Structure formats: structure tokens, C-alpha cells
Amino acid sequence: MQLEEMYQQFARCKNWEERYRLLIQFSRQLPKPSEEELAQWQEIEGCESRLWFEFQPIPRQVKAYSDARLMQGMLAVLIVALEEQSLTALQHFDIPSFFDKLRMTNHLSSTRLNGLKQIQAIVQQKSQGKR
Numbered sequence: 001m002q003l004e005e006m007y008q009q010f011a012r013c014k015n016w017e018e019r020y021r022l023l024i025q026f027s028r029q030l031p032k033p034s035e036e037e038l039a040q041w042q043e044i045e046g047c048e049s050r051l052w053f054e055f056q057p058i059p060r061q062v063k064a065y066s067d068a069r070l071m072q073g074m075l076a077v078l079i080v081a082l083e084e085q086s087l088t089a090l091q092h093f094d095i096p097s098f099f100d101k102l103r104m105t106n107h108l109s110s111t112r113l114n115g116l117k118q119i120q121a122i123v124q125q126k127s128q129g130k131r
Helices: 003-011 016-027 035-040 069-084 095-101 110-127
Strands: 051-056 061-066
Touching: 003 016, 003 069, 016 069, 051 069, 051 110, 061 069, 069 095, 069 110, 095 110
Parallel strands: none
Antiparallel strands: 051 061
16 A cells, blocks of 8 residues: 555544544554564663564665554554655654644644654664664
8 A cells, every 4th residue: 555545544534533434444564574574673661561673774664563552553554655755755754743634643642653753763764774
């Protein structure tokens, strides 16, 4: 699925409950990684749920997993968005603003937003060639 299709699906949602259900559907698209894979990915601290993230800008690889269905759905959407951005766009990609366009950030706890901001920092640093 492409990002534009996701935007259209979210635009058809009339309220938070419908967006939530759509996120749960998207959460099923991400495969559950093995314990060995998770051990190699960076665990994101400070998020309400357990969250792992792996990002490589060139060649583009984005892997993520959460033990919470809501975050798993958000990660599925985020992966599509990150895969479609240019390297330059990734250096300035604002993840909370991205989810704000989908009308979600008002319904997220501060700890979930904290996890997304940590992912944003990783993406921006690695897109700029920093570790």
C-alpha cells in the first residue's frame, strides 16, 4: 500500500474510533519479528509500550515492532511514509506533524508521542550520516 492510499483511508474516517480501527487493521500488516531480530533492533525507551525500531537510509530499510496494537498500526503507517521520502526529506521529517495530518496526535499520550519523537531523532540522524 502507498501513502496516498493511506491518506485517503484516514480521510474517510469520521472520528477517532474509526481511525483507531483502521490502525488496528494496519497493525496486522507488520510481521512479528523473532526474538533474535528484536535483539538486533534498537529498543525505544520512554514509550508507553515496548517498541523496537531499525532504520537504514541507504539502501532504505525500515523495520519496527511494538507489543501494543495501536503503536504497531502507527508503525505500519510510518514505515510506508518513511519508505516514500527522499533522503533530504527524511532529514527534516516531522513524525508528530505527520500523524497530526492524520488527526491522531490529539489522541496519543505524551509517552507515545515521546516514542515517536525518539524515532524521528534516529531517522534524522541516520539520514544525515550520523550514528
